[in-house]
Amino acid sequence: MGIQDRREREKSERRQHILRCTKELLMEHGVDSVGMADIAKKAELSKGTLYLYFSKKEDLFKEICDEAAERFLKHFYAAMPPDMSGLDALKFCWRCYLDMFGESEDMILIFNMKYYIASEFPFNPFDADQEPDSTYIFYTLIRDMIRQGVTEGVFDPEVKEKVIARTLLSLFSYIVENVAKLPKRERKPYLLIEEIRQTFEIILRGIAREGVERSLLRLPGLSDSR
Amino acid sequence: MGIQDRREREKSERRQHILRCTKELLMEHGVDSVGMADIAKKAELSKGTLYLYFSKKEDLFKEICDEAAERFLKHFYAAMPPDMSGLDALKFCWRCYLDMFGESEDMILIFNMKYYIASEFPFNPFDADQEPDSTYIFYTLIRDMIRQGVTEGVFDPEVKEKVIARTLLSLFSYIVENVAKLPKRERKPYLLIEEIRQTFEIILRGIAREGVERSLLRLPGLSDSR
Amino acid sequence: MGIQDRREREKSERRQHILRCTKELLMEHGVDSVGMADIAKKAELSKGTLYLYFSKKEDLFKEICDEAAERFLKHFYAAMPPDMSGLDALKFCWRCYLDMFGESEDMILIFNMKYYIASEFPFNPFDADQEPDSTYIFYTLIRDMIRQGVTEGVFDPEVKEKVIARTLLSLFSYIVENVAKLPKRERKPYLLIEEIRQTFEIILRGIAREGVERSLLRLPGLSDSR
Amino acid sequence: MGIQDRREREKSERRQHILRCTKELLMEHGVDSVGMADIAKKAELSKGTLYLYFSKKEDLFKEICDEAAERFLKHFYAAMPPDMSGLDALKFCWRCYLDMFGESEDMILIFNMKYYIASEFPFNPFDADQEPDSTYIFYTLIRDMIRQGVTEGVFDPEVKEKVIARTLLSLFSYIVENVAKLPKRERKPYLLIEEIRQTFEIILRGIAREGVERSLLRLPGLSDSR
């Protein structure tokens, strides 16, 4: 059984290796300019071998997103205290993102790639009544937090939680996407995070009910966290 | 020199013709599916001739953005009352966008294309000290309005005008970009505008100084305007 | 206008050149082993140029068949005496094939390729009631001749003209197809023709009404014809 | 040597298993779309193991034909009454085909595959003097029956038994080949058989000596047989 095990381990390692290489390429050159040939070369594999592990380019790219998303959600749900308010949950969510970004910058990819995979993302943005594909967990996650915040009287009752959820995700995506296009050397993760943070804060203030204490709407930055 | 004149006039007309055709194609099919061959065909020109007027695909696309931007700014500066406050200027800016959008939906392209052309747009977003390429007029325009608003005590003194300007533009771009991917039939301009409007309002509220009357931060929708 | 003309002439010549090269390759190696790359190489063109003249591999192959078929039909209808009996028409048809084969062996391709292009050829052979695609002119041509022969009392009234037409075409196709797979050197056109001739004769005898004079059912061979 | 025996028995069983699986795939999807990977999967073997039993795809496919042919011949020779006339032997041959087809439609493969495997099949068809490869038993079988029929005065003395044998086989192959391309659901075995039967009858009539009673040349259909 050792052999069987080793095989599976090796297979899994190769998969990871390919994913890692792909991620690096994506981080370095951006979605549009990474082809299967590039990945094969970087991974020191033949194109054929690539297709042994991922039967479509899309599958490979999707897996990168899914994996990052899953990692995030795992961390999130594991660490999340019970009975949080909507606002606290949103803040906690941000905190998790910060944590994970500290570990590995490839959190960048979550949003950037989603855009690639699901070009309709973040779903038909203008049909407000239609519920999005159930895979868009982030959307529902955030949307529900905002809804809760509205219920709890922290956010303005006129706030449309769907629009806001979409806005937040779009914004993150866009920032991240533009970063991914910069030559890697010129990227400054700290500033990226800071940019997102400030935007997030502004949105929070923008949707907060009048009279809500502003200090409650502050988000920590990278430097604050450790 | 009459000949010389005619030549130049004709040359200019051809340019415009090409630009017009390209715009139509872009509106109809989205950035990714418009190739030089399509444009040449639509313009009833040879591909070679196209390259006589625009030496790269990028140049052609860029010019479309620039031209739309210029048109916008012309309209804006022409109609802008003197001595406006920063907030009023921003609101007036939005109003102009609405006006022009009413005339021609190709305002959509301004932002959508920017993304295509200038992958570094909206400039190196994370080097806060470096001034962006002087062509990104929108950025400076909005940034200055926000700065003025801060000075005038309407926006929070802690607001970083650069970040906000960037955020606004990014957001608009992203929304617009997603719309441009839909088949033309399925686009709902009214909802697009409404989406941007709501987001814009939220950002305004998000950066407003505490105590600023919320009704001042309202933006008109498409239906309010005529 | 000379220029325009020359252009068109040259374009047409290139087309012909490509077709010629393709035919040679097909004759030499058989349908399955001829790829666009081979054709491009043989024609001393880039693959891109190939696609300038034929937008799909299928189109190129199809054109070869169509062209050969058209040539045949032109010859046939031009030379066909009026008011022939069904049997005489069939014999005349054979004679035309012989003539054209003498000029160029690529008549071989007519049937061989049809098989490639329309894999359902000779249409769903077992749904006897369904009329085939109108493009299968050869089928209808032959079917009608047989039908006429039946009416005229030369062929057995029990003969199913559809089945026979199909059988004849299938047989020719198959023979030709197998030939096309032989190394070109080993092909012996004379024997090919002789093979088809004998088979054709046997079929004619097989469907003839009892008592029909056998000498009427004889077909000429290659050597008889000039 | 018990071990030795078991080994060989197992080896042979594996071979059969592979052949069986391959046949099923071929019947279901047609020659062109069955790859070694598919076969391995179906047989629950690794591709490597496949190559242990068949060193080339061609060999595997060829064996399927050979095996089916052998089965047929076994049945044929076992059941064949002694001292049959050439014509009766041909009719008996047809009857056997019918019997076996009733048991398993994979008789279809005999001819279909020959085409795939032996592109020179049915041997160099145009070199009338050269004796074909001795493995092509069907050819010799049928050829000899026809020859006998000629001798016995049932077939026309001018008939060239080689050509006819070839023609018959070609025709069967071609019909079968076209059927194998249809999705399995759409195949109509009864009509296939009927098509072959009619053709066979026509050929028999075509080669029969003048004056031979036509009722002697009739072949039974599927429905007549049981």
Added chain:
DNA sequence: TATGAATGAGTGTTCATTCAT
């Protein structure tokens, strides 16, 4: 003996760009 991971040349097709006329 059996595995299945790895290969690499191959497929048809696209498209921004160049250049002889």
Added chain:
DNA sequence: AATGAATGAACACTCATTCAT
């Protein structure tokens, strides 16, 4: 000035075969 034919590198994807284990 204008043409449009030509290019060639790029694309995602396939598959019979090999070979270290």
